[in-house]
Amino acid sequence: MFSLESLTTLVQDWLNKTFPPAIALLFEFVIVGVLAIALFAALGLVLVIMERKVAAWIQIRLGPNRVGPKGMFQSAADTVKLIMKEGLTPDGADKFLFNLAPFIVMMVAMLVLAPIGFAKGFHIWDINIGVLYVSAISSVSVIGILMAGWSSNNKYSLLGAMRSGAQMVSYELSVGLSVLSIIVLTGSLNINDIVLSQQNGWWLFKAHIPAIISFVIFIIAVTAETNRAPFDLSEAESELTAGFHTEYSGMKFALFFLAEYINIFIVCAIGATLFLGGWMPFHIGNWESFNHVMDYIPTFLWFFGKTFFLIFLIMWFRWTFPRLRVDQLLNLEWKYLLPISMVNLIMMTLVAIKGWHF
Amino acid sequence: MFIVDYLKEVYGAVKSLLVGMNRTGYYFTHHKEIITQQYPDNREELNLPERFRGEVVMAHDENNEHACTGCSACELACPNGTIKIINKFDISPEGKKKKAIDTFVYHLELCTMCGLCVEACPTNAINMANTFEHSVFNRGLLTKRLNNPDSKLKAGVE
Numbered sequence: 111m112f113s114l115e116s117l118t119t120l121v122q123d124w125l126n127k128t129f130p131p132a133i134a135l136l137f138e139f140v141i142v143g144v145l146a147i148a149l150f151a152a153l154g155l156v157l158v159i160m161e162r163k164v165a166a167w168i169q170i171r172l173g174p175n176r177v178g179p180k181g182m183f184q185s186a187a188d189t190v191k192l193i194m195k196e197g198l199t200p201d202g203a204d205k206f207l208f209n210l211a212p213f214i215v216m217m218v219a220m221l222v223l224a225p226i227g228f229a230k231g232f233h234i235w236d237i238n239i240g241v242l243y244v245s246a247i248s249s250v251s252v253i254g255i256l257m258a259g260w261s262s263n264n265k266y267s268l269l270g271a272m273r274s275g276a277q278m279v280s281y282e283l284s285v286g287l288s289v290l291s292i293i294v295l296t297g298s299l300n301i302n303d304i305v306l307s308q309q310n311g312w313w314l315f316k317a318h319i320p321a322i323i324s325f326v327i328f329i330i331a332v333t334a335e336t337n338r339a340p341f342d343l344s345e346a347e348s349e350l351t352a353g354f355h356t357e358y359s360g361m362k363f364a365l366f367f368l369a370e371y372i373n374i375f376i377v378c379a380i381g382a383t384l385f386l387g388g389w390m391p392f393h394i395g396n397w398e399s400f401n402h403v404m405d406y407i408p409t410f411l412w413f414f415g416k417t418f419f420l421i422f423l424i425m426w427f428r429w430t431f432p433r434l435r436v437d438q439l440l441n442l443e444w445k446y447l448l449p450i451s452m453v454n455l456i457m458m459t460l461v462a463i464k465g466w467h468f
Numbered sequence: 469m470f471i472v473d474y475l476k477e478v479y480g481a482v483k484s485l486l487v488g489m490n491r492t493g494y495y496f497t498h499h500k501e502i503i504t505q506q507y508p509d510n511r512e513e514l515n516l517p518e519r520f521r522g523e524v525v526m527a528h529d530e531n532n533e534h535a536c537t538g539c540s541a542c543e544l545a546c547p548n549g550t551i552k553i554i555n556k557f558d559i560s561p562e563g564k565k566k567k568a569i570d571t572f573v574y575h576l577e578l579c580t581m582c583g584l585c586v587e588a589c590p591t592n593a594i595n596m597a598n599t600f601e602h603s604v605f606n607r608g609l610l611t612k613r614l615n616n617p618d619s620k621l622k623a624g625v626e
């Protein structure tokens with residue numbers, strides 16, 4: 111059966127045979143880098159058109175329908191347009207920070223990609239603190255956003271950045287706690303171990319109500335963390351024009367835009383890994399024959415299927431709910447999500463200690 | 469009890485969110501009905517809603533008569549000075565002077581299609597038309613005269 115793992119071993123063996131180890135490692139770096147960039151570009155194109163189509167269908171419209179069959183090449187045309195545009199730096203802006211900010215945001219998105227398991231035995235970096243690494247690195251992106259907002263020398267940008275800061279700092283807690291509740295069950299921070307622990311069923315189903323609660327909290331909190339509607343206060347078109355990236359144009363704007371979608375992909379990938387078993391096919395307990403049939407679907411398809419399901423869920427939120435006010439946003443986090451996820455964590459610990467899960 | 473209220477609130481919130489998602493999910497899965505007009509593909513058979521506001525027009529009947537008394541209520545109601553009423557004085561058969569409309573100037577380029585003038589008119593002389601293809605090459609063409617030349621006030625309209 112085709113698997114990406116055999117492909118990577120093949121490449122590695124061949125490289126190590128032909129070149130000295132140091133050079134082979136260098137080549138592997140290059141290959142990984144190219145693959146990551148290719149993934150980013152592909153994701154950007156796919157997610158943008160997906161978002162626009164989902165939005166259109168939910169709002170009973172047709173959506174983009176001019177470029178290519180059914181408008182499927184619209185995002186490619188948009189990209190070409192953005193590349194051609196001038197990347198303007200305003201006169202009053204802090205030039206260095208202004209130009210650095212999009213790259214920081216992008217770099218964070220790239221770094222978070224490292225420990226994610228895309229398929230069986232197919233990940234960039236198998237570290238034993240994968241989940242911790244992801245939650246640590248992803249909070250750096252708020253620095254990029256603050257930098258963008260502050261250096262723009264524009265009140266809208268600054269307001270957007272400040273809102274974004276408040277939002278990310280508070281919602282990170284709920285994300286952390288809901289992630290912890292799965293860590294309690296698996297007893298490991300390694301993403302591979304977490305996936306393997308779902309061999310006989312996904313945690314969402316195995317760990318009863320606490321898992322479902324923490325899944326819901328996780329989805330809400332990551333929606334807020336990626337600055338997506340209904341939590342898009344930092345962009346809030348109707349109030350702040352475009353929030354922290356008001357002053358950006360051309361490719362620098364595109365980087366922010368891309369980073370937003372990459373972040374959605376990443377948080378959904380993490381969500382899929384923790385709650386829906388990552389690349390693990392759909393297994394039910396000890397039904398050997400059923401599990402065997404499911405194993406025939408390649409693992410990377412499982413991974414992308416689950417991730418895109420979660421992405422669709424988040425898009426569905428965006429086009430359904432109205433935007434919150436700042437006070438409502440903080441109320442929701444500190445008065446509801448955080449206490450609930452704390453209680454939920456205790457329940458989950460009880461479940462884990464007593465072994466009530468399957 | 470505080471905790472009961474709290475849980476009730478959470479339950480209500482989750483429920484209302486699910487109702488909303490159910491609605492949009494329904495729209496998403498029933499993609500047959502499209503409410504937007506596929507303009508300009510369907511330019512021939514455009515199907516605009518009755519209350520669509522394209523521009524202000526003044527209705528004239530077959531005798532070239534309108535219902536505008538020249539009272540200037542629309543001019544006063546317009547928030548952005550789109551309308552200018554120029555009046556003249558007719559001499560009635562009894563020899564009395566009577567105010568009447570001379571020119572109803574309408575600056576389409578200023579109009580925001582708010583419809584306040586139509587609301588304000590006491591005699592329903594003006595209304596909003598459905599036409600919306602207003603592009604022209606010369607800005608002067610956007611300043612329109614709404615009352616036809618030689619038109620006059622309908623009898624019986626005060």
Ligand code: SF4
Pocket residue numbers: 524545546547548549550551578579580581582583584585586
């Ligand atoms: S529609 Fe509004 S803006 Fe236009 S003429 Fe009437 S009152 Fe003025």
Ligand code: SF4
Pocket residue numbers: 535536537538539540541542543553588589590591592593594
């Ligand atoms: S259109 Fe109506 S409101 Fe305006 S001047 Fe004529 S009668 Fe008066």
